Amino acid sequence: MTTQFGKGCHLHLIDGSAFIFRAYHALPPLTRKSDGLPIGAVSGFCNMLQRYIDDHAGPDAPTHVAVIFDKGSHTFRNDLYPEYKANREAMPEDLRPQMPLTREATKAFNIACKEIEGFEADDIIATLACQARDAGGRVTIISSDKDLMQLVGGGVEMLDAMKNKRIDVEGVEEKFGVGPDRVVDVQALAGDSVDNVPGAPGIGIKTAALLINEFGDLETLLDRAPEITQPKRRETLIEKRAQIELSKKLVTLDCNTPLDFTLDDLEVKDPEPETLLGFLAEMEFRTLSKRIADALGAEPPVIPDTSPAGANPPEADAPKWPSIDPEKYERVSDMAALQVWIDRINARGYVAVDTETTSLDEMQAELVGISLAVEPGQACYIPLTHKEGEGAGDLFATDTLAAAQLGTDEVLDALKPVFADASVLKIGQNMKYDAKIFARHGVEVTPIDDTMLMSYALNAGIHNHGMDALSERYLSHDPIPIKSLLGSGKSAITFDRVPIDEAVKYAAEDADITLRLWHIFKPQLHREKVTTVYETLERPLVPVLAQMEMNGVKVDRETLSRMSNAFAQKMAGLEAEIHELAGRTFNVGSPKQLGEILFDEMGLEGGKKGKTGAYATGADVLEDLATEHELPARVLDWRQLSKLKSTYTDALQDHINPETGRVHTSYMQAGASTGRLASTDPNLQNIPVRSEEGRRIREAFVAEPGNVLVSLDYSQIELRILAHVAGIDALKQAFREGQDIHAMTASEMFDVPLDEMTPEVRRKAKAINFGVIYGISGFGLARNLRIPRGEAQGFIDRYFERFPGIKTYMDDTVSFAKEHGFVQTLFGRKIHTPEIAAKGPRAGFAKRAAINAPIQGTAADVIRRAMIRMPDAIKGQPCRMLLQVHDELIFEVQEGAQDKLIATARDIMQGAADPAVHLDVPLIVDAGQGANWAEAH
Structure with a gap:
């Protein structure tokens, strides 16, 4: 029965657009498996609504609730000021079809869904908030939008749902420097670049607040503007009065929006299971359907499985386990209790293991x-x-150990035999991390299984492989977030400061989840025919990478410091050049100022403003302009130096381990869907190799005294694999004969005899050879070669004419991906292509990725196979493997022993594909040596 809204009622008003855009930008693109419809934002929106419902049960639950949306883009504000919101970027193509679905989702949850033509959602929220306040009720506006802060007070508050932070009158004063009743005055002066509200030029929020606090309100300030002593400010307020008064009208919310419903229509209602679950099934949201069905006590809907192979276990295989209950986990505080666990492990033959530490390093x-x-x-x-x-923040915190804990050494001594026992499988999620922690304590962990890598072998390209994501997807369980224990920012604590009772729930839950994931993934490996990938390319690489990471590489701090100074000087020279080309000085590092120079002052074409009103000046924009003008080319050079300086010559010094004097990168095995390794903390895979400055950074990577660095690098491995998979006889023959492949391509394409080849023609052919592997477009090649687009497209067209097998390979690969939902490397690695049926700009990207993945992935698999075989091959030699950078392996070897190492390692690398795959072209490995990486490469 409907009750009349009045005293004791509590209205929640949800800013629908904020939910949608937060969901869209927070989640990776997602498409409905059956037809490719984009649904990522809808999925996030539904999860946010469900979380909202879960979080607002209990004594302070709302009695009335509505989600308020914008309808259309033209409102009365556009009639007042046609440029209002003119800077806003067009809605992303893949978000547009999702907007009506978010309305359907709201109705499916049985929550009032309201929008009115000609009025913004903020005006509807303002009207409802005022009506509810006048009726004696409370209002909570669920949004962090600053424009709504003018409504706060007198029973109205805001809630930032993402930060779970309430915004009251004091919160508004903290944000604006004035109370809610004067927010519109401050906004009228400060303007808003996002909404294109002009305001008073040169006056920001802080100055506006000072002026309003001094004069009381905007009208008084404008009337008394001649009294202001600062000339520029006085002039602005007098000359721009009409513009400021218009700005106030634009930012003031309309509390008298004509509504076609009443507050009573917004009464909270329980969702109807059939309607809600029907909508979720239509969207094909499996996990959310199950979670909501459980919450409603209903049967989850049966959703036909149209997802790619490997994405989810068959329903029949879903195990029936006890629910995850952190309250039931055990704290082990004495050796007798630990022995009980050791006996259980030995009896079972496997154990999930996880460590808690003070750092990610x-x-x-x-x-x-x-x-x-x-x-x-x-x-x-x-x-x-x-x-x-x-x-942090605890006055009673000390470095004294908390009571009832076992000693690290006695625990490790007890676990050491189990961890080294070949008959007991140790299961982890990202086991390389834990294995290194134990190795530093002298404990070897073998054999292992890794749920992250199992998921990667099964689901590369479908989703990420972090434990939280896997738990939510496969167990329908959200793990305890680490931030809830450690906090964030400056006040964050380390795990050794977490109360033990809380730590037990969090840490044991990780082990429990890992074990459950292992039970799900292990049988899937065989069913999806990726057991060989996991067993030969993933699992055996873990100890190899762990040892390389622990070896580290010596970096000379003084060399880096000298380079930083040299880069700074070169940047200064480039700045002078840039200023001369611009005709005046400006901050080269400021995208805003650069945009004004390029598009306003120099009048170059292609200027496009973003949300802030500033021109876009990203690398793609500058690369396009650089084909016609010198200044953007010089800015690109300056930016590259700036990045090298900040990312490498400055930052690398901070990564030198104080104990070892070496830099220890971490390799991400499951980072790229193709099998390529990624490197983090620091990233050593992105040092530019083609620029002189990038090569110089390698000079800082040095060998210890009495040693040299040796580099072994596959020569043009991806082109060789392309020649094999696309069956291009001319390329295969050239590789077999050891020809210069780029010169051969140039000769074929441009009809230039090899003995008349110029470096410039060869350079163009090289750019096309490598570009085609990555599905380069005429635009991309034009940028690379800094030539007009038409000329670049002509090169690509001619390339396909001369090597028709490549076009056939590309078309066949895209067709295979569309039919099967994945592509494969020559070694059986599956790279899923869920976006291959997408429409719009994403379609081109998905096709290029599908074409490139088998080539890049096969090359990645080859070097993985070489790395896995390397430790046994070089055992006994005075050397160690330090780094892998794409197609290159770097070793540190005792002087005098490098020739033997080169011979051994070259044999392993050149024969790495055998016996699994026989390539029609030989793999060639170039070797170099020197006191530093630059000399060796």
Whole structure:
């Protein structure tokens, strides 16, 4: 029965657009498997609505609620000022079809869904808030939009749902420097670049607040503007009065919007299971359907499985386990209890293991505790070095160990035989991290299984492989977030400051989840025919990478420091050049100022303004302009130096480990869907190799005294694989005969005899050879060669004419991807292509990725196979493998032993594809050596 809205009622008003855009930008693109419809924003929106419902049950639950949307873009404000919101970028193509679906989703949840033509959502929210306040009720506006802050007070508050932060009168004063009743005055002066509200030029929020606090309100300020002593400010307020008064009209919300419904129509209603679950099934939201069905006590809908192979286990295989309940996990505080767990592990033959530490840097992290799980629902945590008190902000925090903890050494001594036992499988999520933590304590962990890598072998290209994402997707469970324990920002604490009772729930849950994921993924490997990929390319690489990361590479701090100074000087020279070309000085590092120079002052074409009103000056824009003008080319050079300086010559110095004097990067095995390794903290894979400055940075990577660095690098491996998979006889023959492949291509394309080849013609052919592998467009090649687009497209067309097998390979690969939902490397690695049926700009990207993936992925698999075989091959030689950078391996070897190492490593690398794959072209490995990486490469 409907009750009349009045005192005691609590109205929640949800800013629908904020939810949608937050969902769209926070999540990767997602399409409905059955027809390719974009649904990523709808998925995020539904999850946010469900979380909202879960979070607002209980004594302070709303009695009335509505989600308010914008309808159309033209409102009365555009009649007042046609340029209002003119700077806004067009809605992304893949978001447009999702907008009506978010309305359907709101109605499916049985929540009032309101929008009115000609009025913004903010005006509807303002009208409802005023009506509810006047009726004696409370109002919570669920949004962080500053424009709504003028409504706060007198029973109206705001809630930033993402930060779970309430915004009251004090919060508004903190934001604007004035109370809610004067917010519109401050906004009228400060303007708004996002909405294109002009305001008073040169006056920002802080100055506006000072003026309003001094004069009381905007009208008084404008009337008394002649009294202001600062000439520029006085002039602005007098001359721009009409513009400022118009701005106030634009930012003032209309509390008298004509509504075609009443507050009583917004009464909270329970969702109708059939309607809601029907909508979720139509969207094909499996996990959310199951979670909501459980919450409603209903049967989850049956959704036909149209997802790519490997994405989810068949329903029949879904195990029936006890629910995840962190309250039931055990704290192990004495050796007798630990022995019980060790006996269970030995009896079971496998155990999920996880470590808790003080840092993500495995080379410096301190071990805080260990969690174990042998059965779903049965997990424990062994705290080792938790401290008394909770750290930041806790006056009672000390470095004294908390009570009832076992000693690290005695625990590791007890676990060491189990961790080294070949008959007991140790299961982890990103096991390389934990193995390195244990290795630093002298404990070897073998054999292992890794759920992250199992997911990667099964689902590369479908989703990421972090534990939280896997748990949510495959177990319909959101793990305890680490931020809830550690906090964030400056007040964050380390895990040793987390109270042990809370740590038990979090840490043991990780082990429990990992074990459950292992039970799901292990049988899928065989079913999806990726067991060989996991067993030969993923699992055996873990200890190899762990050892390389622990080896690290010596970096000379003085060399880096000298380079930083040299780069700074070169940047200064480029700045002078740029200023001369511009005709005046400006901040080269400011995209805004650069845009004004290029498009306003120089009048170059192609200027496009973003949300802030500033011109876009990203690399793609500058690369286009650089084909016609010198200034953008010089800015690109300046930016590259600036990046090299900040990212490498400056930052690398901070990455030198104080104990080892070496830099220890971390390799991400499951980063790129193609099998390529990624490198982080620091990233050593993106040092530009083609520029002189990039090559110089390699000079800082040095060998220890008495040693040299040796580099072995596959020569043009991706072109060789392309020649094999596309069956291009001319390329295959050239590789077999050891010809200069780029010169041969140039000769074929441009009808230039090899003995008349010029470096410039060869350079063009090289750019096309490598560009075609990555599906380069005429635009892209024009940028690379800095030539007009028409000429570049002509090169590509001619290339396909001369090598028709490449076009056939591309077309066949795209067709295969559309039919099967994945492409494959020669070694059986599946790279899923869920976007291949997408429409619009994403379609081109998805096709290029599908074409490139088998080539790049096969090359990645080849070097993985070489790395896995390398430790046994070089055992006994005075050397160690340090780095992998795409197609290159770097070793540190004792002087005098480098020739033997080169011979051994070259044999392994050149024969790495055998016996699994026989290539029609030989793999050739170039070797070099020197005191530093630059000399060796």
